[in-house]
Amino acid sequence: MATHELPRGIRKRGAKYFVDVTHQGKRKTATVATLHEAMAKKSELTEALTTGKEIKATRANAAGWTLQQALDKVLSLPKPEGWRGCSYEKQATLNVQDAIKFMGPDVKLEAINRDLIDAWLHDCEARSNSDSTINRKVSALSKVLKLAIEYGGLDALPKMPMQRKERVSRIRFITKDEETALYQFFIQIGRDDMAAFVMVLIETGMRRGELMNLRPVDVDLKSGVIMVYGTEGKGTKNGKIRSVAMTKACRGALQDRMTGATCFDLSVSDVRHLWDRARMHLGLADDNDFVLHVCRHTCASRLVKAGVSLPTVQQWLGHSSITTTMRYAHLYPQDIMNAAKALEGEG
Template identity: 40%
Template sequence: MTTGAEKLASDFGISGASPEYEVNYCFGQRGPMGLVKETSLAELFHRYADILWDEGNHKYNVKAFIGELDEILLGARFSTFSQDLLDELIGALRKRGNSNATINRKMAALSKLLRKAYKMGDVHSLPEFRRQKERAGRLRFLEADEEEALFREIEIRSELYLKFSIFLVDTGARLGEGIGLKWNDIHEGRATFWITKSGRSRTVPLTARAKKVLKDLADRSPGPFSDVDPQKFRAVWNAAKQDAGLGDEADIVPHILRHTCASRLVRGGIDLRRVQMWLGHQTLTMTMRYAHLATHDLDMCVPVLERHLAS
């Protein structure tokens, strides 16, 4: 007996109608108003990347993520993206040694791309994306002596990259936020970051040494760090890290400067709500990663416990 989906597939010359296709046809969900052409992840990224992601490091990373997923699929073309296909991708990433946190980042990019394709009619069925459970892991930050050793080695290689590193650690800015900073974003000792991961701007006051860095770079245009190349900066960072005696620590990447800024705020007694505002976290949950550093908040508990012994 020919099903509705098989008949529709036959009418349009489509072979191998999937169960998802049957559901879409029979129940009037987002099925084809006409022929849904098959496409690939690479094609979808080329079609929608400029709409979905701003220029910068994040878009560069997303391009790499989608490229890897397309490669795992061998460039396969599809008109429906099944749950089985998604599970196969996750399994392949895990075999490649990807952690759950890394898989989640790649799946977030894939989900965003497929949802756009779904709205535009490029695919007519989507899987359910389930977040993989992530382990908290160790939160690494630089101690003062480590920063001094690392920055000394960076300075040997590039004065600009040293100043950039100082600015990042004293503002907690991400690489892309620092590079995208323009001179008219700096006013009365404060810097406003407009190009942020959350899409929300934030303004932070500047330390004395951050102000000095900006003063030293006043002749650069259109912003103090516009000439910073992310890949070259990472190359200099890795070489400096090696010579500073930190080469064996995988966690010491440029993003550690942001963690270091946050850790210094929390250990210095700044409440987590203010730290959240400083870093531009959308939720307090992200900032809570640093809560364990606020050990001084527990000091008041000791007299309460000792009161029992004194009675």
């Protein structure tokens, strides 16, 4: 279990946990073996003191599921109930596994309460998790607990933390000079495939996983259209299939890569390693925003700056909501520019 600051009223006593609750001059204590038992006991003692009623019976599902069992259930089911085969399956799983690592592998669902969740999130903060990362972790845990209720593994959902306000970060995009330098570096080290890979990412705005799984059969060089099916044909991030038009540069990058099972024979580790080498070469190793996903931001930024409507950009990138696309609206506020021109005309 990760090192963390224990919640008020709980402290270590040797290998066990001592629970000490006081309310209006009345005090109750208990000693238990694990932290999650201590959290549950604290809630039980607090309720007993505030209501004046002793809680002798445990919840009906005291022998219910563990958090690991609940996660296994979610992974066994397809959308919309579960995560099996979803593009976010791996990341959502890691988020819940983070909770399991902190709370303990045998933690029962009925022992998970707000105090324990808050202690986990405090530990996440200590590990420098951002508010957006913490929101994703809470959302994943909530999904698992809600499904457990549906299948009888838990009686009721514990009180969950509110979503945190996420920082609006600057949208980083690749300049033309940086783009040229990237291509030159990859070609210089004999990795024309990575140069072509980055070019297609920038020209299409595709996600890394979408391009890594792009097959020659999905590319129509004659009509200039790419059908984006996502990860292993399971759909894109939002579960839909979309088409993307090819620029001349994109078509040139793909036309010599139409013979294998996929257009690019690159692994995730290959791409990450080569991108990190390029960052170092360009002197951008300390630029935390210069990650591979910046290629997608670059495509979106260029479309918006060229005056392409936001609904069209949404369709091009495959955003499920226009709200996501609106992040790029400030790059070319067309309505505001037209308003300024109207004022000039009135002068």
